Amino acid sequence: MSHLSIEEMKERIADVARGLRPVQLMEICGTHTVALFRTGVKSLLPRTLRMVSGPGCPVCVTSQGYIDAACEAAIRPEVTICTYGDMVRVPGRTGSLEKQRARGAQVVVVYSARDAVKYAADHPDRQVLFLAVGFEMTAPATAAAVLDAQNRDLRNFFILPGHKLVIPAMVALLSAGDLPIDGFLCPGHVTVVIGSAAYRPVAERFGKPCVVAGFEAGQMLLGLLHLLEQIARGESRVENVYGVAATEQGNLAACECLAKVFQPADTIWRAMGTIPASGLELRRAFRQFDAVAQLGLTIGEDYEQPGCRCGEVIQGKLLPPDCSLFGKACTPTMPVGPCMVSSEGTCAAWYKYGRTRS
Numbered sequence: 001m002s003h004l005s006i007e008e009m010k011e012r013i014a015d016v017a018r019g020l021r022p023v024q025l026m027e028i029c030g031t032h033t034v035a036l037f038r039t040g041v042k043s044l045l046p047r048t049l050r051m052v053s054g055p056g057c058p059v060c061v062t063s064q065g066y067i068d069a070a071c072e073a074a075i076r077p078e079v080t081i082c083t084y085g086d087m088v089r090v091p092g093r094t095g096s097l098e099k100q101r102a103r104g105a106q107v108v109v110v111y112s113a114r115d116a117v118k119y120a121a122d123h124p125d126r127q128v129l130f131l132a133v134g135f136e137m138t139a140p141a142t143a144a145a146v147l148d149a150q151n152r153d154l155r156n157f158f159i160l161p162g163h164k165l166v167i168p169a170m171v172a173l174l175s176a177g178d179l180p181i182d183g184f185l186c187p188g189h190v191t192v193v194i195g196s197a198a199y200r201p202v203a204e205r206f207g208k209p210c211v212v213a214g215f216e217a218g219q220m221l222l223g224l225l226h227l228l229e230q231i232a233r234g235e236s237r238v239e240n241v242y243g244v245a246a247t248e249q250g251n252l253a254a255c256e257c258l259a260k261v262f263q264p265a266d267t268i269w270r271a272m273g274t275i276p277a278s279g280l281e282l283r284r285a286f287r288q289f290d291a292v293a294q295l296g297l298t299i300g301e302d303y304e305q306p307g308c309r310c311g312e313v314i315q316g317k318l319l320p321p322d323c324s325l326f327g328k329a330c331t332p333t334m335p336v337g338p339c340m341v342s343s344e345g346t347c348a349a350w351y352k353y354g355r356t357r358s
Helices: 006-018 030-038 064-074 085-089 097-102 113-122 139-151 166-176 188-194 196-206 217-233 252-261 284-289 346-357
Strands: 023-027 049-053 079-083 106-109 127-134 157-163 183-187 210-213 238-240 262-269 273-282
Touching: 006 217, 023 030, 023 217, 030 049, 030 183, 030 217, 030 346, 064 079, 064 097, 064 127, 064 157, 079 085, 079 113, 085 097, 085 106, 097 106, 113 127, 113 139, 113 157, 127 139, 139 157, 139 252, 139 284, 157 262, 157 273, 157 284, 166 188, 166 196, 166 273, 183 188, 183 196, 183 217, 188 196, 188 210, 188 252, 196 210, 196 238, 210 217, 252 262, 273 284
Parallel strands: 023 049, 023 183, 079 106, 079 127, 127 157, 183 210, 210 238
Antiparallel strands: 262 273
16 A cells, blocks of 8 residues: 555545544654654544554653753763753753753763763763663664773763663553553654564554554555554554564664663653663673762652643643643743653644644
């Protein structure tokens, strides 16, 4: 069906949806959330097909305790924070990294973990702390950076582990049993690393179809069509319409690199609590790069800003316009929660593209 035009797929989706009860699908990726709006796909879907966003924005699922630990490290005069740009403006209990930088803290925006390693090599007098956040797509790059730092014998490079794993989050959402989800539109870029077979436990254990798709309009529509057709047939399988880049087994070299440096660990997710084996911690052989162990940092309890409902948004329980702060007290220029900060945040996407669709 990949040869179908956008208009033909739109019509096929409408035809299948007419024969079904209302369906709720979840995109489990912040890139899909934004792309559904940006490409206009969301406006092409029938009213009986409801899309909700899952915990797929790396910045949004990072716990408040992690942000506070990063801000605490930033005020130390000997520390330079290296981070991806979206993390800079996330509010913490004592302010954001952006505010710490305004007070004199050294906060450097980098585009890769390797950039942080290079910065550490070029500034041997600084303790360089890289904020290691993101899902399986970016985690192998952090692992490679740690190996690079080890090969260079860098004693001033550290990471604050904050990587998350997609499958345990999906399992946690479904196990809670309080959110009706009929199927998942799964992220193409994460699947390039983990492989489409990784979603089988979700499809088989919970009876939820999972379809991997890319981020162009045609890819997303094709993925949604496959999901609806499975639901119509009473099936729950894993399908991959992103075969140009994603395979069943994934990127074995990236997975091997990841497994060499990291191991699964119980991790706190914003508003979702601790999910077993849903994060990554450094293996013992690489603990000299762990900022928690080496710099004495503490990742404290999670916390939600008063009135902020990001926790419900990232679990698909609430649409952003239903939050009383959305577009009023909380805007991209004055964000209250991370979902309005990140370029992949659901609230930011709704604010930019979807306020008329509430």
